[in-house]
Amino acid sequence: MDRLRIVGGQRLQGAVTIAGAKNAALPQIAAALLSPYPLAIANLPAVTDVENMLGVVELHGAKVERSPHAATIDAGEAVSKETSYDTVRRMRATLLVLAPLLARFGHARVSMPGGCAIGARPVDMHVKALAALGADIAIESGHIVASAPQGLTGTRIVLSSPSVGATETAMMAATCAKGETEILNAAREPEVADLAACLNAMGAEIEGAGTHRILINGGRSWRAATHTIIPDRIEAGTYAVAAAITGGQLELIGARLEHMASVVQLLEVAGVSVWPGDRGLMVSRDGPLRAADLTTEPYPGFPTDLQAQFMALMCCAEGAALLRETVFENRFMHVPELMRLGANITLQGTTALVRGGASLKGAQVMATDLRASVSLVLAGLVSEGETIVNRVYHLDRGYEQLDRKLRMCGAEIERISA
Numbered sequence: 001m002d003r004l005r006i007v008g009g010q011r012l013q014g015a016v017t018i019a020g021a022k023n024a025a026l027p028q029i030a031a032a033l034l035s036p037y038p039l040a041i042a043n044l045p046a047v048t049d050v051e052n053m054l055g056v057v058e059l060h061g062a063k064v065e066r067s068p069h070a071a072t073i074d075a076g077e078a079v080s081k082e083t084s085y086d087t088v089r090r091m092r093a094t095l096l097v098l099a100p101l102l103a104r105f106g107h108a109r110v111s112m113p114g115g116c117a118i119g120a121r122p123v124d125m126h127v128k129a130l131a132a133l134g135a136d137i138a139i140e141s142g143h144i145v146a147s148a149p150q151g152l153t154g155t156r157i158v159l160s161s162p163s164v165g166a167t168e169t170a171m172m173a174a175t176c177a178k179g180e181t182e183i184l185n186a187a188r189e190p191e192v193a194d195l196a197a198c199l200n201a202m203g204a205e206i207e208g209a210g211t212h213r214i215l216i217n218g219g220r221s222w223r224a225a226t227h228t229i230i231p232d233r234i235e236a237g238t239y240a241v242a243a244a245i246t247g248g249q250l251e252l253i254g255a256r257l258e259h260m261a262s263v264v265q266l267l268e269v270a271g272v273s274v275w276p277g278d279r280g281l282m283v284s285r286d287g288p289l290r291a292a293d294l295t296t297e298p299y300p301g302f303p304t305d306l307q308a309q310f311m312a313l314m315c316c317a318e319g320a321a322l323l324r325e326t327v328f329e330n331r332f333m334h335v336p337e338l339m340r341l342g343a344n345i346t347l348q349g350t351t352a353l354v355r356g357g358a359s360l361k362g363a364q365v366m367a368t369d370l371r372a373s374v375s376l377v378l379a380g381l382v383s384e385g386e387t388i389v390n391r392v393y394h395l396d397r398g399y400e401q402l403d404r405k406l407r408m409c410g411a412e413i414e415r416i417s418a
């Protein structure tokens with residue numbers, strides 16, 4: 001297993017090109033299964049989660065033509081096969097093939113994902129949305145078995161909370177339903193709006209994505225389509241923290257301010273300057289870092305996917321910060337690892353009290369998920385001496401060439417191959 005070796009203390013300076021959003025790419029690759037015509041996706045991030053998702057649609061008979069940052073998926077001869085536990089366990093987002101397969105073929109059998117490192121993550125809202133559209137759902141030997149031999153019928157779906165995945169499942173299924181579907185309390189994440197834009201390019205008729213209420217006029221006819229993925233706001237936020245934590249200045253090429261309002265607001269409270277540049281966002285810090293409290297929330301609130309990175313930042317700030325996690329019940333696996341570097345953090349339930357001003361010292365660390373791992377890399381950038389981050393495959397799932405991008409901006413970081 002590859003590891004990263006980081007020697008802390010370098011101030012980052014330079015430009016980073018932000019890749020396409022992983023969490024926009026994954027549902028769009030699944031959505032390609034809806035249509036018999038090819039979907040060309042541009043600005044595709046070169047990360048392993050995307051490779052895995054392309055592999056999943058290939059398993060269902062889609063043909064994939066790949067270039068470094070694009071793919072054309074032709075699902076003309078796709079079939080609805082069982083999606084195994086092994087596939088879904090490796091990447092929970094595989095669940096996103098359930099709705100397209102059911103909607104197009106009238107039946108689908110996808111393994112239940114089970115627990116994962118960041119909590120129980122149930123699938124009840126996905127299942128309820130499909131049932132509301134008229135699917136029969138059964139759980140058989142750990143699989144969700146969905147069928148709708150007569151097709152799906154448009155309806156009103158009220159989500160009990162604005163789940164990103166359940167909104168995407170409902171939206172994809174509704175594109176093939178007879179009549180109109182209304183999704184209320186929908187997730188408003190930019191990735192949901194980007195999926196709607198992709199589906200509309202493919203021939204769907206969706207309005208309101210990005211708001212609480214989405215309307216889908218089902219049963220339109222599909223066509224060949226091209227879609228360009230939005231930039232990754234979580235990758236951009238991660239590099240913003242890298243600039244802030246090292247007291248440096250980075251240009252985040254392609255980053256969009258309108259997707260990052262809550263993040264930028266918090267950075268400013270922490271004493272970090274952020275301003276729009278010609279090519280994206282500029283982030284810089286030359287004064288002291290100040291403590292700033294945060295609560296993770298569905299979009300447009302502060303993203304749970306940046307909580308770990310901000311915790312690393314707060315370890316270095318003046319004063320104490322309260323970080324509350326409200327989206328996932330178990331998303332603090334980075335806490336004991338940050339403490340190995342010398343951080344002063346008290347955890348109580350879903351709240352972490354970070355007492356800043358710690359002088360971090362390099363150590364061996366490892367984490368069990370993508371964002372937790374990157375928070376350790378960020379902490380390593382300011383830790384005295386050498387930090388070794390184990391299990392780099394977590395980082396490769398969602399960050400394209402993280403070590404190279406950081407090195408280009410002056411970080412002392414290298415990948416040690418197993």
Ligand code: UD1
Nearest residue numbers: 023026093121122123124125126163164165166305327328
């Ligand atoms: C997506 C993102 C993930 C991000 C998360 C929240 C992708 C591929 N992943 O995950 O990076 O952290 O949004 O922004 O886009 N829930 C239920 N029942 C359900 C579905 C969800 O109770 O049927 C709960 C989850 O356990 C969690 C909350 O709802 O507590 C939010 O989850 P959700 O928005 O669905 O996250 P994902 O789509 O899985």
